[in-house]
Amino acid sequence: MRSYVNMSKKTNTLLFILLGTLFNVIITVTFFLLFLIIYSKFLYGRLNESAAAWVLPVFFVGAIVVSFLIYRLAIKILVKKVDMEKYFDPIFGRKPPRKS
Numbered sequence: 001m002r003s004y005v006n007m008s009k010k011t012n013t014l015l016f017i018l019l020g021t022l023f024n025v026i027i028t029v030t031f032f033l034l035f036l037i038i039y040s041k042f043l044y045g046r047l048n049e050s051a052a053a054w055v056l057p058v059f060f061v062g063a064i065v066v067s068f069l070i071y072r073l074a075i076k077i078l079v080k081k082v083d084m085e086k087y088f089d090p091i092f093g094r095k096p097p098r099k100s
Helices: 009-042 055-081
Strands: none
Touching: 009 055
């Protein structure tokens, strides 16, 4: 089996995107469920119907925001520890040099 370093940059980039997406989805679902558990323990039955109707959309958006912040922090740490140019291809390609 080939090591991570010997794999092609395109393969590394594809795996990075797929695993990053999976990580982000897992974080989002985890926090959404956590928010629902907290709601069921402390707020269920205490809110009127109109306020309770807003709970799911607010929790969903909140879970997305929290997962974005955690994902961003994880990427910052990864960029500091790993030489990205050495292991990954640019996703959108390099910009051509400007002509004067």
